[in-house]
Amino acid sequence: MPIFSVFRYNPEDGSDAFFQEFEVPEKKGMAVLEGLYYILENLDATLAFRSSCRQGVCGSCAMHINGQYRLACETQVAKMGNFVRIRPLAHMTVIRDLVVDMEPFFRQYEAIKPYLIPAEEPGDREYIQSQKDRRRIDHYVDCILCGACYGSCPVVATDEKYLGPHALMKGLRFVDDSRDGAAYERLAYLSTDNGIFRCHTIFNCQQVCPKDLDPTGAIGKLKMKSVWAKLRGKLPKTG
Numbered sequence: 001m002p003i004f005s006v007f008r009y010n011p012e013d014g015s016d017a018f019f020q021e022f023e024v025p026e027k028k029g030m031a032v033l034e035g036l037y038y039i040l041e042n043l044d045a046t047l048a049f050r051s052s053c054r055q056g057v058c059g060s061c062a063m064h065i066n067g068q069y070r071l072a073c074e075t076q077v078a079k080m081g082n083f084v085r086i087r088p089l090a091h092m093t094v095i096r097d098l099v100v101d102m103e104p105f106f107r108q109y110e111a112i113k114p115y116l117i118p119a120e121e122p123g124d125r126e127y128i129q130s131q132k133d134r135r136r137i138d139h140y141v142d143c144i145l146c147g148a149c150y151g152s153c154p155v156v157a158t159d160e161k162y163l164g165p166h167a168l169m170k171g172l173r174f175v176d177d178s179r180d181g182a183a184y185e186r187l188a189y190l191s192t193d194n195g196i197f198r199c200h201t202i203f204n205c206q207q208v209c210p211k212d213l214d215p216t217g218a219i220g221k222l223k224m225k226s227v228w229a230k231l232r233g234k235l236p237k238t239g
């Protein structure tokens with residue numbers, strides 16, 4: 001029977017954080033998230049964690065499982081061995097147990113203006129995008145904002161103003177969108193002190209992404225686009 005060693009912390013009771021062990025009966029095909037629900041429903045109703053879709057879409061169950069950031073709903077207990085150690089995402093304040101305050105993560109995301117900014121008023125016109133143009137952003141659209149890359153990034157750990165791999169990769173998603181008209185303004189913002197040039201190209205974000213996306217590569221592309229635009233005097237000044 002696998003042992004789940006789960007990070008426990010309740011800032012309201014004043015005690016230190018600790019790992020609590022639970023015996024979880026394994027079923028065929030069982031995911032780590034099911035194990036956490038078993039604990040919640042049968043062993044300790046106070047355990048706190050996030051989940052929603054249970055099928056790798058919503059991104060809410062990202063956590064650190066046996067040394068790697070993973071989605072708990074997509075991680076098979078059978079592949080983890082008999083000991084499953086679970087911690088919350090790093091670089092964010094723990095609210096309780098495996099639940100962290102994701103406000104900084106979403107604040108950085110909001111800062112890159114994650115919506116289309118058309119070059120002209122759309123009016124009633126439909127914005128058509130060719131299949132070829134859509135394929136250019138396919139990869140980046142698939143990000144589910146789970147926070148695994150953010151938790152694994154050592155630059156995020158040391159600089160709370162750094163935009164982070166999730167926001168920067170989404171930045172490329174809009175820079176490269178054929179319907180967007182603000183590419184140079186976006187590049188100028190992404191190139192400021194807290195943006196792409198703070199990335200040390202460590203590849204942690206690429207290694208942990210549960211959707212096999214490549215934030216490191218996206219940041220590299222943005223660096224090239226930024227230098228290209230700057231050399232041609234196309235980057236507007238930022239405040």
Ligand code: FES
Pocket residue numbers: 050051052053054055056057058059060061062071072073074
């Ligand atoms: S519960 Fe939605 S991704 Fe895991």
